Amino acid sequence: MTEPCILGIDPGASGALSFYFPSHPELIAVEDAPLVAGEIDAAQVARRIEQMAPTMAVIELVGSMPKQGVSSTFKFGVAYGAVRGVVAALGVPTHLVTPSVWKKHFRLDSDKEKVRALAIRYWPTSQHFERKKDHGRAEAALIARYGAEILLSR
Helix, strand or coil: CCCCCEEEEECCCCCEEEEECCCCCCCCEEEECCEECCEECHHHHHHHHHHHCCCEEEEECCCCCCCCCHHHHHHHHHHHHHHHHHHHHCCCCEEEECHHHHHHHCCCCCCHHHHHHHHHHHCCCCCCCCCHHHHHHHHHHHHHHHHHHHHCCC
16 A cells, blocks of 8 residues: 655645655655746646655635735636646545635634744744745645545544
């Protein structure tokens, strides 16, 4: 049987990809979403996913946000669709989870600094979460961990 590898995705141009191996909970591989001209580089996302060979993907289920402009909403939707399409095309079993569900599991709210702080507590030797702007990386990592803790046990 293949060792589980969980892909966690915080979608969007400021999002990130994470790869979590539950058998080594102290380790996490995280990277910012690859971009070309400010948009998701779907080909690079596909190459990275193929390289890591996840057994399951957990993608944050998102929608438009209040007071977000039409242009930014469209751009975000394109990025979200690109990531979902790549994962589906590669045949990775996928679960969608809303922010409220995975954050409730970790007793988090919308405070991005609390998300980053929790990621630092889970992975203290990782340098992926050092900067304030690394909250997308922290979210991707926690989404993957949520998948391991909740979805793998089903």
